[in-house]
Amino acid sequence: MQFARAAWKFLVAIKDGMVLIAMLLFFGALYALLSSQPNGAAIRDGALLLDLNGVIVEEPAAPNFEDFLASNSGETPREYRLRDVVAAIDATVEDDRVKAIVLDLSRFAGGGQTSLTDVGEALARARKAGKPVYAFASFYSDDSYQLAAHATEIWMDPMGGIIFAGPGGNRLYYKGLIDQLGVTANIYRVGTYKSAVEPYMRADQSPEAQQASEALYAVLWDSWFGEVTKARPQAVIQPFADDPARFARTAGGDLAKVAMEQKLVDKLGDKTAFDRFVSEQAGVDEKPSPDSFKSIDFDAYVAANPVDSTGSPIGVITVAGEIVGGKTGPGMAASGRIAELIYTALDDEKIKALVVRIDSPGGSAFASEEIRLALLEARKRKLPIVVSMGDVAASGGYWVATAGDHIFAEPQTITGSIGVFAVLPSFEKALARWGVTADGVQTTPLSGEPNFVGGFGEDLNVILQAGVEDSYGDFVTLVATARGKTPAEVDTIGQGRVWDGGTARQLGLVDGFGGMKEALAEAARRAELAEGDYHPKYLDPAARFSWLPFGGIPFVRQESAPVTGIVGWVAQRQKAVFGQALATAQGLLAREDVQALCLECGVVAPRNTSTSTGWINRLLSYSFSSAPR
Secondary structure (H helix, E strand, C coil), rough: HHHHHHHHHHHHHHHHHHHHHHHHHHHHHHHHHHCCCCHHHHCCCCCEECCCCCCCCCCCCCCEEEHHHHHHHCCCCEEEHHHHHHHHHHHHHHHEEEEEEEECCCEEEEHHHHHHHHHHHHHHHHCCCCEEEEEEEEEEEEHHHHCCCCCCCEEEEEEEEECCCCCCCCCCCCCCHHHCCCCCEEEECCCCCHHHHHHHHHHCCCCCHHHHHHHHHHHHHHHHHHHHHHHHCCCCCCCHCCCHHHHHCCCCHHHHHHHCCCCCCEEEHHHHHHHHHHHHCCCCCCCCCCEECCCCHHHHHHHCCCCCCCCCCEEEEEECCCCCCCCCCCCCEEEEHHHHHHHHCCCCCCCEEEEEEEEEEEHHHHHHHHHHHHHHHHCCCCCCEEEEEEEEEHHHHHHHHCCEEEEEEECCCCECCCCCEEEEECHHHHHHHHHCCCCCCCCCCCCCCCCHHHHHHHHHHHHHHHHCCCCCCHHHHHHHHHCCCCHHHHHHHHHCCEEEEEHHHHHCCCEEECCCCHHHHHHHHHCCCCCCCEEEEECCCCCCCCCCCCCCCCCCCCCCCCCCHHHHHHHHHHHHHHHHHHHHHHHHCCCCCCCCEHHHHHHHHCHHHHHHHCCHHHHHHHCCCCCCC
16 A cells, blocks of 8 residues: 555646646746747848758748757757748848848758749849849858849858759669568559659559650759759850769869869858858858857848738649648648638628649549639639649649639749559568468458458459549549640640640649749739739748647757768768658658649758658758767
């Protein structure tokens, strides 16, 4: 009895201690939240500093408790909202306090090609207005150089380098592994080009998948090359990109020397020398700071330049990330949350039109339909709907787009992928190796199904495949209806094939080229609003933190570090591939319905894994904590 009482007191003490810890964490985080709010009124003369430590995305993921605590260090990679970056750069045009724009790209992890083009165009507008742009990085690769090419001067650390890899690369195929493990991947799909399931059924890509990828990547590379050479015509890029090994051998491995000889950069110097140079243009910082020049904080500058609210509001709905059911996100395009925002917009009589901004490779067919039906309700109420495609609007993303009166895309937007699939694993072979089998009595052909132990029955396989085919038929029919085509015509350009925006326009899948500016203008025209007498009203969910569950506090966290050379660049890409493999395996078990998802589309629009993969990121942080930089 005494032992039981002592144990009970011990448990109560633990409970009280946990409550106390939780309260301390909550109030500590609340204080940090209140004290970390950007101060838009504290803008001073200097250079707008874009220290891009992370990725540029359409809609940042909602931070959880762990991410919030880590963000206070300032070193954790983050997600930068595309429209915030563009708006901040554009605001400098008429702001005499801003003497220059500084791009620190040493820790920049990239973004979708269309997004980076938008940022590059904003930099070009600022330069045209007389604002100098200075870029620095220890090491440049495709994404960072796409932005740096728009700079007045490009600096690079003399111990750094530059590499142009171009789009493409290898995908991982798991057929051999799952065969060895004895796992059966029960695959149901429609679409000759729907290659999302190929890693589970083949050891290599199919000829159809290779054909589609080659066509897409050729367009993306040509678009990147055209933008960069237009922004920096003196750069000699193609010979170096075609044969980097020859240039490296000739220069004795000194990639900085190659960069100067090919006029890829203007000056070599370390960060201290670069800061000293900028201080001559923008002024010397009077307070001790990591930057020796007067700098304007990005977040504070965004807060000081809110969206113009003159004229009638045009609601903007964002569909970003994988489309899933429920109300999670941002970071995931949760159909319940997005549909709720649409219905909220319908209750606002001031909103005259809707622009739907899509940056999604798709996901659940059911969730995609839920969003589309909400948009159709808006159309029933005579509210014009214009779709603006970002980096990716494929598969389920295109499913949603069919609800629009007019669809805009960029030439390098990835879209199409009209196809569906489902993958369900079973383990009869693996268990049989250990002597585990299944047997029983059935009252109907589906009794005990799905049988993950004994294998799926033929009746279930027929039903599942028929269901997927029916979903594909629904997809084709709604596209045909929306685009004025016959189902046979849509099937010809469907079959899961991915298209670039330019080809999609030729095929009639989109109506015109343009971004948010063009989409807002078209929405205003359809709503019969006077030119310029409107403004975007972004219908974003209220900012919140996923306080519980905490998601685990990692014992080892990967610190953000700049890529300083070719070895670090290779290690970073290796880590990304490993993370993608783990995320794909996790996602295989997490997806519970028919998918209109373009997995191959995700490789061109990276996200910050620290906010999207949870335990995977912590595992990687531990596994690669001693990887070469």
